[in-house]
Amino acid sequence: MATFSASSMWMWGGSDAFAEEDEDGQEIPAEQEIRWANKDSLIMLIDCSKPMFQLSRDNDLSPFQLSIKCARSVLMNKIVSSDKDLVGIVFFGTEKSGNPSDFKHVHILQELDSPDAQRILELDTLLADEDGSDFADNYGHNNDFSMNDALWTCSNMFSTSHQKIGHKRIMLFTNNDDPHQGNLSLKRLAQTKAKDLNDIGIEIELMHIQPAKGIFDVTKFYQDIVTVPEDEDIGVVPDASEKFDELLIRVRAKDHKKRSLMKIPLTLGQDLEVGVSVFSLCRPTARPSYVQLDSKTNQVVKTVTKHICEDTGSELMAADIKYYQNFGGERVVFEKEEVTEVKNFGKNGLTLMGFKPKSCVKRHYHVRSSYFIYPDETVILGSTRLISALLERTLERDVVAICKFVPRLASAPKFVALVPQREVLDEHKVQVEPPGFQLVFLPYAEDFRQLKFEETPAPMNEQVDKAKDIIKSLTFQYNPDKFENPALQKHYANLEALALDRDIPEEFIDYTEPDNENIDKRAGDHINDFIELTFPEGYDANTAQKGAAKRKTTSAAGGTAKKVKQEATDIDFQEYAQKGLLSKLTVNDLKVFCKSADIKCQGKKADLINAISAHFNVN
């Protein structure tokens, strides 16, 4: 009874965003982009005082330019992944003032709105101004700003927005750890304002950049300004960034509100449930599809879909439609409710089935992107502590929890492995792996294809060693951050050019293209050695591939498989064997020779070589 009443509380948790099935009740591809109904809003508040324009250390960009570059990246990222979110940009420490309350030295560059082409262009202009001279002319610098005013301006921008706003966040970019040095009243004002903002749910994130001299000291001023949301508290403040990449990682971690796909119960056993939130941390961002426009006005049109009965021509309501499948040449008809019933396997949530060693979950058990599980304390008290204990012990014992996973009511059950993950911070105290469980989907028996392969030959040790040399000289530290999706980049580069009436789209680098020049330089010698060891002279991959296809088709067409092609060869096998070059010959040649020399041997090339070597007493 207890479990029943509890389950009704989870109903709201299954967000519609987890739309796994379309209206026909068909499962759509597992990985589709999830867009949120709520609009997030983000204001980037950028310090424009002089120090922000001074080149520091070995950077070729000023802290201000780093900030603008991040802002541009945020705008682009929003366009690509959630173009309804609102973004604003506010300068402070400028000579110029531009805001509704006429605060001095606070300038609203971009009001809170969805990003568009013009806004990107504006930032590009700022970036093009390398020495900051245009900026000095257009906006100027002035240190007599009040942080209070700057924060107030942001707060007003949130509250006067006409759109329904979900999450509100300010990112503050600065390299000055004590802007109101010696002015206690300004300090107090700013701290009070920051607290007010916090009270009405506006988060303030500090994106601090290392100053030219010394270390950014958060305790001087900003520790009373920034707010760490309870659900993101990792107990330490990250270091100030120096490099663009470092800053960008921090910005990217905060530019979207963290939202769970659903909150569901994890049932460990009879009468024992804890609450968990499910997140999707890795999912494909698809190239967007087009929208339909009225060609006269370029307005977006909406599409209305009707179901029509072909026999009677009448429009069909949902109740007028039944569903069928073809089976044995006949239609087997079901009511809509029955179709739902067929897929209904009970209430949603995770059900613990048991534990297995981590090694049971093989890497190739992969059918779709995994989710991430984090305890949720809002429905069941004690969830965090129990999940925490589970995490600790499963890590310690190197086991995973096998669960049945029903994401929503009446959706298909899957078996999943909860793989424990320890929290990891990088050297700058930025969290790179959160604590929790990765939810890995396991395949079903039906998902494995039945494949039969020919035997592959065993390689010789020297070949393997050469391959190791190649691998060693081409080893790098993989990280997904390094690769942008070239198809998306191309799409948006072209769109941007069209939106801004540029003739030529901006160039972008396709980082997924192999850098063959570099590869040849680093591993060329090993590769040449490997080729020499493995491929016969005159071998051409292209013709070999065609040959393989051709031979395959001829044998499939009913011809007897050619086993050994008889060809007159005048290779001096003894010489090859003595020089250890037998591996350069084709298997065909080796087989022909074996036959002619009456050497009893079959199978792999290595075996043939060994046999021939033995024949000539070479070893």
Next chain:
Amino acid sequence: MCNAPQGHASKLETSVNAINMIVSRKVFSQGHLANKDEFALILFGTQESDNELFEDGQYENISVVRPLGPPDLNFLRYIQTNISPGDEDADFLDALIVAMDLLKKSTSGKKFGDKRIIFFSDLGSPFANDQVEAITEGLKSLGIQLTVIGPDIDDDDDDDDDDEGVEDDRQNFTNSDSAHTSTSRKKRLTFHGKEKTPQQIAGESTLKKILELVDGDSHSLRSALSTLSFFQKRSIKMTTVFRGPLEIGSKLKINTYAYIKIREAKPESWKKLSAVSEASNQPGDMKVKIERSYHLNDEDETEIEKENLAKGYKYGKTIVPWLKIDEESMKLKAAKCLSVLGFTKSENVKRHWLMGDGVVVFMPSPNDEPAAVAFSALVQALYETDKVAIVRYVYRNNSQPKLGILFPQIKATHRSLLFIQLPFMEDVRQYTFASLSANKKNIPADDQLDLVDDLITSMELSHAYRDDDGELIEALKPKLTFNPVLQRSYQCIQHRALNPDDPLPRLDPVITRYLAPSQDITTTCAPHFQKIKDSFNISHVQKKKKRDDGTAASVFKDNIDLALDLDTSSKRAKSSNNDTEVDFSISSLSKETVAEIGTVQPVQDFKAMINQKDEDRFEEACKQMKSRIWQLVMDSIGSQLFPKAMDCLKSLREECIRLSEPSVFNQFLQDMKDKLSNAFGRDFWLLVVEGEVTLISAQESSESDISVAAAKSFLKSSDAKTEDNVKEVVEEDADDLLDMM
């Protein structure tokens, strides 16, 4: 063959089940082009004798009941209903010959990849031994494979159980392009542990001899049934998804073929059927077609003809209209390739980065020996150094490039590289999650950790499942765990096809069994659960007061609340309104969270709830507000509570505009209009009309698709029967509005 202890299926019934499963697999996979399998069914031991070889005394009691052909529903119906035990004996070798003869005659001139006889019998009846040689010669020359199911002929040599073994096993039933089943109706059995008769022992030795000579295989009924207890489609034909070289640098090219190894099997899609046509006197094809129309977002929802449509892409708020010519330039031109970008330590590629819908396996091109050697060397080297390759993969020209991992897999007979897609920068969300130790009270104590330890030990699955041989093996192995949704839909479709008037069948117990933790585990672990629950103090957050969802109980209860409130609320009505306007500061709200909209200060509660910062409760708040409005209207004595209801309605409207959710309000107003046509609530509706509480128009909220005129006429039209003066008021207002525009 047809006797069995009480409560057990006879061998005949079990055989029929097995045949049913084999045939229905074929029927389920008929959608596939590759599948043109044909079946025939021969029974022996029948009363009748119906076969081409039958001549007095020869080949008696053997009936070809279904000639060779593609299996259909009638075939299944026959299996289900028409096979009944007979009393006659028939020579099983005769039956084999009839089967061979049938296959020979029916397949001559046609092309079949594979011919097979699946022979079901307990070998209980006498037979003549003189034809063994003819049979083996015949099977060999015709290329017919023989599978025997039933007798327990020494279970010696079918132990090919490596990791893939189970699948291979299954193929014995599914691989043939033409199959041929026969079954016997004889008595005497060993199925339920009875001793074999001398007759059976003799039969077995003869059959064993034949099997050895023709390299056939045999299975006990029990093992056959356990492999057949799940519906399975015929294996999908092995086709390549890529053929091309694996490239490392500009010189090294290793030719490969790629195949899909793992991909989620989805149920067949449901097709729509028009129930209108079905119910009519002359149902036609009953097809349902989809018609799309395109409309402008204006007051009349002007339809736009298809030829006047253009495409556009969104760049943030900017919409870029698209000419056809541009389309191609948008797409990345990528040549088909599989190129190594570099290698990295296996552990550098985190499990949770794996993306995409499955696994692709790369093998060296067949008949390209040097490529095979190079490929093997690379796989071996990766394996020994525990490294993986990061590759760019374009499976055909101009498809979108994918980034992926290639990792080695080494099996007894072959080496392969497995490919799984990896994310691009855009695909990874780097959220920060609070440390679990951030709050001291969440750190588990040592004794609590011990409890969890005990639980893990007692719920260990690697030796939790007892297999057919009584050995404890890993439970829920993916390769042996069937998709319940697929199994269930096969079960339902087959059941409905054969019994159109029945309700859906119960979920097959073989499925139910693995969908919940085993009884053993639940029993042994029950005390652990209780201990953990107590020690960790697991408890549900006190449920908030039940929301008003219109159930009789809640309405009744609220009525009491309301009655109690009434005297105070009338006094406070004014002041509470003032509160909302004057004293409504955001900070005062954030101090307390409002769980529910009461009847005392509904407007204030509503606003407080909406502005709650920690979570979005807009929907919940609106839902409650709506039911509060209904309640106020319905409970009002005379028009006593109408002003309050009106305030609520207006505030709902306000908030819906502010938060760009006009549809919530518009839907509600429509609802109200529909329901308040009765005399009871009508007075309130008149107030709405009078107060000019219109639908939210597009002018007020960009999200609305209601024109100003439509918003206003909505009120007007509702009042066709209203007194004239109200009508006038509305029209006047409308004019004013038009003037303003």
